[in-house]
Amino acid sequence: MFPDYNRWSLPLLILVLQGLVFIVLLFLRYFKRRNISDIFLALILLLTCYSQTCYTVGFMSWYDTFRATKINYFLINVGIALAPLIYLYVKSITTSNFKFKRVYWWHFALAITFVVYRLSIYTYDALQPGFSKVQNGVLKLKVDEGYVLEVMGYIQTPFMLLYLAFTFQLFYNYRRKIIQYFSNTYKLELNWILTFLILFSALFVYGTIQDLIGSKYINLGYQERWWLNLSTAIVTLFVGIKGYFTDTTKLNKLDFKFSPKTIGISESSNSVEEKSISDNDIIIIKHLMEKKKAYLNPELNLSDFAKLANMTRGQLSETINSGFNRNFNDFVNGYRVEAFKTMLKENKQQQLSLLGIAQDCGFNSKATFNRVFKKLTNYSPTEYLKTKLN
Structure with a gap:
């Protein structure tokens, strides 16, 4: 019977609830300070907490008690939205005076397309007779599980790898830049961002290996996949705590867009003219x-x-x-x-x-x-x- 508090569900429930607290705190701070990196981090935590909540209620026997729950329509691999969010979060922190541009919405084209597709097949299946008595409708079974999920499996891994590579490159380019501008860089090195990227990369590798084993060798059930969910919940809480209590606004009022030798930034009208080295x-x-x-x-x-x-x-x-x-x-x-x-x-x-x-x-x-x-x-x-x- 739901809710079943057990050794599988309780740790996830506690961690997810704590993660939700930091999501609320980040959104509140955004509305107070208008720092866009808070929005990106809150959305990262929201996606990971959403994924963990689906598994948590599963371990609490929700799906056994309510067998007609339509959860499968709303269980998506959050990585296709999470990867661009991680990239934009790091970009918003390491770019002075960062502004969200309309072109950035293209980063979420795949995620938005997939969500619209899932809502469409849900709407169609919901209109079919007897839908309220089953968990999955005709399009979910024949189209989504028959073809689309397999195709997405081939897309998601290279998609995540590409974004992680871009994000690491962005971070290390930032590290190279600050030594051209600041004499003391310790407070600006953002070492916790590197930890953040390594942790999410480790989770990605773990999840990829688990999916590979589950699809090719052994049928992995809820309990076998529990460790990945626990690890993700712990990382989510860590990121929430560090992200909330670490000042990531140091560059907001600075303009240091430059290459190592020539700094391509506008100077005030009374500045002296650029001239060669003498x-x-x-x-x-x-x-x-x-x-x-x-x-x-x-x-x-x-x-x-x-x-x-x-x-x-x-x-x-x-x-x-x-x-x-x-x-x-x-x-x-x-x-x-x-x-x-x-x-x-x-x-x-x-x-x-x-x-x-x-x-x-x-x-x-x-x-x-x-x-x-x-x-x-x-x-x-x-x-x-x-x-x-x-």
């Missing part, structure tokens, strides 16, 4: 770093430095890349590392911790400092202190 530009930059110690500003970015140097951002980026043979991040942090070394030679470590010295040199996080120092010196800060100064 010795004078290099002298100005060196003066700002060595005499004015601009690197001591932990929030220093390309835009701020360009204003100090009275250059455009494109001009400054080109000068640093070509004149110093470094990206902006390595260029600024190189000065910070040298300042750190100088303070160690002055025995500042007797008065301050290594992190305290690093912060005085312009670093704003321990993680960034340790990673940058290791990259530029091949030593950790502690190893450097013991090896070079003792």
